[in-house]
Amino acid sequence: MPKVIKIRKGLNIPLVGDAEKILVRPKPSASYAVKPIDFWGITPRLCVEPGDTVRAGSPLFVDKQRPQIAFTSPVSGTVADVVRGARRALQEVVVIPDAEMGYEQFEAADPATLSREQVVDMMLRSGLWPHLTQRPFGVVADPEAQPKGIYISCFDTAPLAVDIDFALQGDDKTFQAGIEALRKLTPGEVHLGINAEYPESKLLGRIKNVQKHYFSGPHPAGNVGVQIAQIDPINKGEVVWTMRPQSVLMLGRLFLKGIYDASLVVATAGSGVAKPRYHQTIQGARVDGLLDWAGGEGGIELRIISGNVLTGRKVDSMGHLGFGDNLITVIPEGRYHEFFGWLAPGFGKYSASRSFLSSLRFGKRFNLDTNYHGEARAYVVTGQYEKVRPFDIYPVYLIKAIMAGDIERMEQLGIYEVIEEDMALCEYVCTSKIEVQEVLRRGINTMMTELA
Amino acid sequence: MHKHLIMKSLRKLIDSIKPHFEPGAKLGAFHSTFEAFESMFFVPDKVTDRGCHIRDAIDLKRTMFTMIIALVPALLFGMWNVGYQHSLAIGENWPLWPAFWFGLLKVLPIIVVSYAVGLSIEFAFAQKRKHQVNEGFLVSGLIIPMLMPVNVPLWMVALATAFAVLIGKEAFGGTGMNIFNPALLARAFLFFAYPSRMSGEAAWVVPSEGMADAFTGATPLAHAAAGAMDKVASAYDLFMGFVPGSIGETSTLAILIGAVLLVATGVASWKIMLSTVVGGMAAGYLFNAVGGSAYMTMPPWQHLLMGGFAFGAVFMATDPVTSAQTECGKWIYGFLVGFMALLIRVLNPAYPEGMMLSILLMNAFAPLIDHIVVGTSIRRRMRRQPLSTTKN
Numbered sequence A: 001m002p003k004v005i006k007i008r009k010g011l012n013i014p015l016v017g018d019a020e021k022i023l024v025r026p027k028p029s030a031s032y033a034v035k036p037i038d039f040w041g042i043t044p045r046l047c048v049e050p051g052d053t054v055r056a057g058s059p060l061f062v063d064k065q066r067p068q069i070a071f072t073s074p075v076s077g078t079v080a081d082v083v084r085g086a087r088r089a090l091q092e093v094v095v096i097p098d099a100e101m102g103y104e105q106f107e108a109a110d111p112a113t114l115s116r117e118q119v120v121d122m123m124l125r126s127g128l129w130p131h132l133t134q135r136p137f138g139v140v141a142d143p144e145a146q147p148k149g150i151y152i153s154c155f156d157t158a159p160l161a162v163d164i165d166f167a168l169q170g171d172d173k174t175f176q177a178g179i180e181a182l183r184k185l186t187p188g189e190v191h192l193g194i195n196a197e198y199p200e201s202k203l204l205g206r207i208k209n210v211q212k213h214y215f216s217g218p219h220p221a222g223n224v225g226v227q228i229a230q231i232d233p234i235n236k237g238e239v240v241w242t243m244r245p246q247s248v249l250m251l252g253r254l255f256l257k258g259i260y261d262a263s264l265v266v267a268t269a270g271s272g273v274a275k276p277r278y279h280q281t282i283q284g285a286r287v288d289g290l291l292d293w294a295g296g297e298g299g300i301e302l303r304i305i306s307g308n309v310l311t312g313r314k315v316d317s318m319g320h321l322g323f324g325d326n327l328i329t330v331i332p333e334g335r336y337h338e339f340f341g342w343l344a345p346g347f348g349k350y351s352a353s354r355s356f357l358s359s360l361r362f363g364k365r366f367n368l369d370t371n372y373h374g375e376a377r378a379y380v381v382t383g384q385y386e387k388v389r390p391f392d393i394y395p396v397y398l399i400k401a402i403m404a405g406d407i408e409r410m411e412q413l414g415i416y417e418v419i420e421e422d423m424a425l426c427e428y429v430c431t432s433k434i435e436v437q438e439v440l441r442r443g444i445n446t447m448m449t450e451l452a
Numbered sequence B: 001m002h003k004h005l006i007m008k009s010l011r012k013l014i015d016s017i018k019p020h021f022e023p024g025a026k027l028g029a030f031h032s033t034f035e036a037f038e039s040m041f042f043v044p045d046k047v048t049d050r051g052c053h054i055r056d057a058i059d060l061k062r063t064m065f066t067m068i069i070a071l072v073p074a075l076l077f078g079m080w081n082v083g084y085q086h087s088l089a090i091g092e093n094w095p096l097w098p099a100f101w102f103g104l105l106k107v108l109p110i111i112v113v114s115y116a117v118g119l120s121i122e123f124a125f126a127q128k129r130k131h132q133v134n135e136g137f138l139v140s141g142l143i144i145p146m147l148m149p150v151n152v153p154l155w156m157v158a159l160a161t162a163f164a165v166l167i168g169k170e171a172f173g174g175t176g177m178n179i180f181n182p183a184l185l186a187r188a189f190l191f192f193a194y195p196s197r198m199s200g201e202a203a204w205v206v207p208s209e210g211m212a213d214a215f216t217g218a219t220p221l222a223h224a225a226a227g228a229m230d231k232v233a234s235a236y237d238l239f240m241g242f243v244p245g246s247i248g249e250t251s252t253l254a255i256l257i258g259a260v261l262l263v264a265t266g267v268a269s270w271k272i273m274l275s276t277v278v279g280g281m282a283a284g285y286l287f288n289a290v291g292g293s294a295y296m297t298m299p300p301w302q303h304l305l306m307g308g309f310a311f312g313a314v315f316m317a318t319d320p321v322t323s324a325q326t327e328c329g330k331w332i333y334g335f336l337v338g339f340m341a342l343l344i345r346v347l348n349p350a351y352p353e354g355m356m357l358s359i360l361l362m363n364a365f366a367p368l369i370d371h372i373v374v375g376t377s378i379r380r381r382m383r384r385q386p387l388s389t390t391k392n
Helices: A117-125 A172-185 A225-229 A246-259 A395-404 A407-412 A421-431 A435-451 B003-022 B030-041 B058-091 B096-129 B136-146 B154-172 B182-193 B221-223 B235-240 B252-265 B270-289 B299-305 B309-316 B326-347 B353-386
Strands: A004-006 A020-024 A032-034 A044-045 A059-063 A071-073 A076-082 A089-095 A133-135 A150-151 A188-195 A211-216 A239-241 A263-269 A277-282 A303-304 A312-314 A327-332
Touching: A020 A327, A020 B136, A020 B252, A020 B309, A044 A089, A044 A303, A059 A089, A071 A117, A071 A435, A076 A133, A117 A246, A133 B154, A150 A225, A150 A246, A150 B058, A172 A246, A188 A225, A211 A225, A211 B136, A225 A239, A225 A421, A246 A263, A246 B154, A395 A407, A407 A435, A407 B353, A421 A435, B003 B030, B003 B221, B058 B136, B058 B252, B058 B309, B096 B136, B096 B154, B136 B154, B136 B182, B136 B309, B235 B299, B252 B309, B270 B299, B270 B326, B299 B309, B309 B326, B326 B353
Parallel strands: A004 A211, A020 A277, A150 A188, A150 A239, A188 A211, A263 A327
Antiparallel strands: A032 A089, A044 A059, A059 A071, A076 A089, A133 A239, A263 A277, A303 A312, A303 A327
């Protein structure tokens, strides 16, 4: 058995509604969308107008600052709508799919025989580039940069998360082709983070030319940021890239077949889903096609989240999957006044603290809703964040440095090593209900402007 | 069913008067006050809109409430002990209920004054700053009476509470921002402003005509400081709390019950409690080794039962706002609290109760301890920095 990195700090929130391991193939969605708001630090410039026909792999918009980075359509069809929000900011570009899928043709090639420039060029043109995320800051990777390494976490520990071993519906040749392409991009290594709590999947077992690292422990052990911090923490001035495992498959398909095939497996989960299971679909699909619910049983108001309950984005039933999201979580809204809620013994309430009697019910799973369970306050309780933070970072000090706008201190306290998802649990457990993720993003934005 | 009805009508009432308290409305000036009461009866119906979609069930009300529950055994015992000590003073031995009733009537006014003064100031400041009212004072307001000698005049309680809340808390920006524990500040204020009322034999036992001759109201600490080790109560009496002292501090047993709840719920740091005890023991053994006075050769564990040591270790040193905030810092902080408490107690004849001053002193040093602890993390990060970095 190889060396296992044990993550001790963290929390598995016991939610009800795990997806059953049944893969269904739903009818194609009514529409697909790419949302610029899924990418930090880009300014979109549209390449299409409503009514234009596109193929899978045709650019919908590019980044104004780095126009070589194309964000392409996941399907072939007609551009139906360009949704703008406040101050005309581009929210999403919606494509109605054709009956028959048509792909932009790129040249299939063995990535091992290509130069770095050729690989980069192919990824940029096809729309695969935005699947590469840069750390620090969690932004779309810079094609000019030389990352110290590329990290892929092959398991997800978030609440109700997808079983990635099950979701990786593809053969190891495709995955390996993706890995070979990635290997061209970095002078360093491609690192895989693998769950040590289960036997390694057949597919991952066959993957070569990578460094494998085995992790065990509670969430956020599956977060790529946690794994990087354990393997080789990011220092000031260094850059690493990350990619999701299903995107590696897309990358492999690009080089093997010469097409941008953005199909992926998405799970539906949570107490609001009648039959939580896995769906073979395409990136950016409209969520209603995947939810076979009765529209909220008994008139309960539900929240649909593209992603998991900690970091996902709220969408309506006509909304679309976020970029790279492989999970749709549906939980009840919590719009109710609870009479003396803070006083109740709390058998049915889940808390990471032990101040509710529910902490005596080991192994019970909870149906949690979106209620705040309190009001925002100044920091009072200490030591709470530290219990769910597997980094050598003092989260409260970092958050306070951001609130104070102290750039040097943010740097010293490790802002390069974390993005929102890595500190989401801090926000969840917070007694003072501080918006940790939002504050952190504010700090990251400050750093980006400062370093730009 | 009954609860349901009350709940519904109350909700209706609140919803009907709520618009009057919205900012800009007629009673908008009292928005914070209204909100404080509304959120006491009902957890707000606010839902998440960004970041995490679910939130932990805990909030500050729950935390503070747990703290109050933990204080209750010591408070109830303290009430009984007030009556019991009085009955001893007049040469009688009252049964449980008369003693408790006597104490209740003595202690309740102090609690009422403390809450009334403190909460009025808190509400006024919240109103003025358009903040929400913070729950912090619910605990401070109960601890202040428990730190008082029972004979303290009510006006002094009012004055001390006002001082603690204004200078100790609001001056720094309210709950969460303060450097010193407000309740201890109230106690220290009286200790230095009115020393004659806060120490000496008369302070601790309710006086009356016809005091028994043999009776002295001196606390074990006073006896020990005077070198009268033979007059210090037995370890059993100290542990149970059958001795004169501040209202809530005497019974180590009652405090331990609270400590168990605080540790079990995770509301207070067991690291601080443990390291405070370790620090106290360490100082005690040090004194034993040096020898000298009778006080210095007293067995170290006996210190833990005397005066405010246990109360301070469990309820005051663990105040999350004023103690060290890093986990490593908590060990250092607690150790020093315990160590300094004995140092002040034994070596400084002017202050028989070292715990109060020791915690206040360490409150002042807690940020420094944290600074050093966080600094080591920062240095680790900076050392990792590769020298070849040229970008940026």
